[in-house]
Amino acid sequence: MPYKGLLMKKINVAIDGYSGCGKSTTAKIVASRLGYVYIDTGAMYRAVTLYFLRNNVNTEDLNTVYSALDMINITFEKNNDGSSDTFLNGANVESEIRGLEVSSNVSAVSALKPVRDKLVAWQRSIGDKKGVVMDGRDIGTVVFPNAELKLFMTADIGIRSKRRQIELERGGKDLPLEQIKDNLLSRDRMDTLREESPLRRAPDALELDTSYLTFDEQVQKVVDLAKEIIYED
Numbered sequence: 143m144p145y146k147g148l149l150m151k152k153i154n155v156a157i158d159g160y161s162g163c164g165k166s167t168t169a170k171i172v173a174s175r176l177g178y179v180y181i182d183t184g185a186m187y188r189a190v191t192l193y194f195l196r197n198n199v200n201t202e203d204l205n206t207v208y209s210a211l212d213m214i215n216i217t218f219e220k221n222n223d224g225s226s227d228t229f230l231n232g233a234n235v236e237s238e239i240r241g242l243e244v245s246s247n248v249s250a251v252s253a254l255k256p257v258r259d260k261l262v263a264w265q266r267s268i269g270d271k272k273g274v275v276m277d278g279r280d281i282g283t284v285v286f287p288n289a290e291l292k293l294f295m296t297a298d299i300g301i302r303s304k305r306r307q308i309e310l311e312r313g314g315k316d317l318p319l320e321q322i323k324d325n326l327l328s329r330d331r332m333d334t335l336r337e338e339s340p341l342r343r344a345p346d347a348l349e350l351d352t353s354y355l356t357f358d359e360q361v362q363k364v365v366d367l368a369k370e371i372i373y374e375d
């Protein structure tokens with residue numbers, strides 16, 4: 143294969159999976175290793191949820207939901223250390239959207255059709271030009287069904303809970319393991335059982351169980367899979 147590696151194509155990488163499998167942390171580093179843009183779609187749903195909570199939006203009334211969505215502008219800004227923060231209508235909400243109040247309400251808000259329609263349209267427009275690594279629940283099934291690389295990440299629930307606890311501790315939040323586990327399990331249930339774009343493995347998605355992989359191993363695996371496609375003949 144004398145020309146292998148000379149032709150480079152730009153692809154989209156879709157990463158879906160259960161809460162707390164390390165999708166976002168993996169996707170972020172993979173994007174920077176490939177020189178791609180990383181889009182955290184969970185942060186978008188979280189920011190919408192925060193807006194709804196702050197403004198007591200009645201989610202039973204779809205007209206109210208549509209009007210509220212028109213008032214929401216979400217942006218991401220990169221920090222010097224390479225991480226990025228989520229802004230809701232110009233204010234940094236990165237810490238607040240990771241808290242338990244938003245975490246406990248985000249699955250219900252993300253099950254609303256108007257919310258999904260708006261965010262999916264936006265996500266598609268970002269991925270139009272390719273060169274995007276996007277993580278969420280419906281990226282390989284709904285947002286980019288033609289993504290060149292699709293991954294479905296899984297991990298043991300005990301391991302997921304522990305990882306999330308450590309992540310929260312780093313942000314100064316101490317929570318009992320059982321509470322974190324209950325939150326993850328109830329989000330899994332709602333994300334999988336909802337009518338609108340339920341969390342599902344796309345038939346052509348590769349399953350990646352991260353339970354016993356180190357973080358570096360899981361990043362390397364995804365980078366290798368992406369490079370195989372980027373440089374294929």
Ligand code: DC
Pocket residue numbers: 161162183184185187188248249252253277278279280281329333
């Ligand atoms: O990835 P995360 O845990 O930050 O996502 C928060 C919630 O948002 C999750 O419980 C389900 C929802 N979500 C979704 O429905 N579709 C996406 N593409 C991303 C997240």
